[in-house]
Amino acid sequence: MVISNEAKDLENQLRSYSKRADSYEKAEAQEAALKVIPILEVQEAALGGLRGELKDSDEESRELVGRCPEAALTKSLLRWFKEDFFEWVDTLDCLGCGKKTxxxxxxxxxxxxxxxxxxxxxxxxxxxxxxxxxxxxxxxxxxxLASRKGRCGEWANCFTLCCCAVGLDARLVVDWTDHVWTEVWSAKEERWLHADPCENVIDKPLLYEKGWGKKLNYVAAFGQHGVSDVARRYTANYEETLGRRSFFDEERFAELIASANMEKLNRLSRKNRDWELLRQERERFELLKEQNSSTKERLRPRQSGAADWIRERGEDGLHP
Ligand SMILES: [Zn+2]
CATH class of the missing domain: 2.20.25.10 (N-terminal domain of TfIIb)
Incomplete structure (x- = not known):
């Protein structure tokens, strides 16, 4: 069997993202995050969200935040992260003249x-x-946490750590057509919530396909306790998405995910493993349902990044 470079890369990336997800749970990493997160302010805003005070034009987001504590905290953290903390970098400013490089x-x-x-x-x-x-x-x-700048890779990486530091159960989601975001477990909703720090958007999984116009293929989530194939959550047309997954046959990809997942499960106590297995089973069941774009607002094209760069990447929603 010939293994393509793309397949080899994907295998290596699976291992490396899986390892990175473990770093979010390290006590010293979370302590470092808590030194920079204005936790009282973030919690106060989350409570405001729960009281229905979230200022967001999207009605579904307001409703979700109003009923779900994990969504309220995530949304509050998203706002702080994007507006006050992290900086988007297309190119750095010149140290000589201050102009864009x-x-x-x-x-x-x-x-x-x-x-x-x-x-x-x-x-x-x-x-x-x-x-x-x-x-x-x-x-x-x-x-x-110190450099506080980058593109989606840095944003999602640092944001996922911040989520874990404030007590959310969060994982890193990697889309192999070049984007990264976060998912947060909601005990209230009994499901994983999509959260994109670059866009300050919560629970809009069809944003990329319907808003940006992306043609997704592999999408996997990396947590402390497990690794899952979550492509189904992010597409309304899974058959088409499957058709673009050409690096391996599906059986091989499922094996890779299962083995990365097993490695994490094996580290858990019996009780935690049973709970995690139950949660994974529930997610597999949830993902079998068709994903519908029920949003009353139109999903927007990509907001993060320079207009030229977004256009070059075909993420301006104009390439259906
Ligand atoms: Zn210059």
Missing amino acids: HRTGAAEPEAYERLKSAGRVELHGCDDCAVVRRFPRYNDPVQL
Whole structure:
């Protein structure tokens, strides 16, 4: 059997995201997050949401936040994270003249960058000043609490840690057509809620397919206790989505997910494993239902990032 590079990459990424999800539960990582999260303010706003005070044009989000404590806390954290904490980077500003640079290439991380978890480094150059700035793409969510900038990878990575730090049961969701977000478990709703920090959006799983116009393929969720294939949640047309999943046969992909999941389950106590298995069973059942876009608001094209960049990626909702 010939294994393609795409398949090999996906296998490696599954392992690496699975490991990253464990880092959100480390006590020192959560303590670092709690040092920067204005927890009282976030909790106060969450209570306001529960009282129906959420200012959001989307009626469904207001209703969900009004009845569900986990959604209220997540929504409050999303607002803080996007508006007060994290910065979106297309390109860095020039240190010489302050103007926008443009991407000129990539470089290997230097030792000091690797030490801070940079997997790769982008080079952003200014035409006027001939100044080149390095933009290290950090993988460690604790490092991101300090650098506080990036694109969706950094946003979702750091946001998922922040969710866990405030006591939410959160996991990282990776879409192999290049986006990352978070899911938060709601005991009230008895299901996982989609939460996208870049967009400050909660529980709109069809946002990418219907709003951005994405053609999804593999989508997997990585938590502390388990790994799941969640593509069905994010598409209204699973058959078509399946047709684009061409790196492996489906059986092989299911095996990879099951083995990553088993590794996590095996670390749990008997009681926690039983609970997790029950929750996974419930999710599989939930995902068999057809996903309908019931939203009364139109799902919007991508909001995070520069307009040109969004257009280039075909995420402006104009490529149905
Ligand atoms: Zn310049």
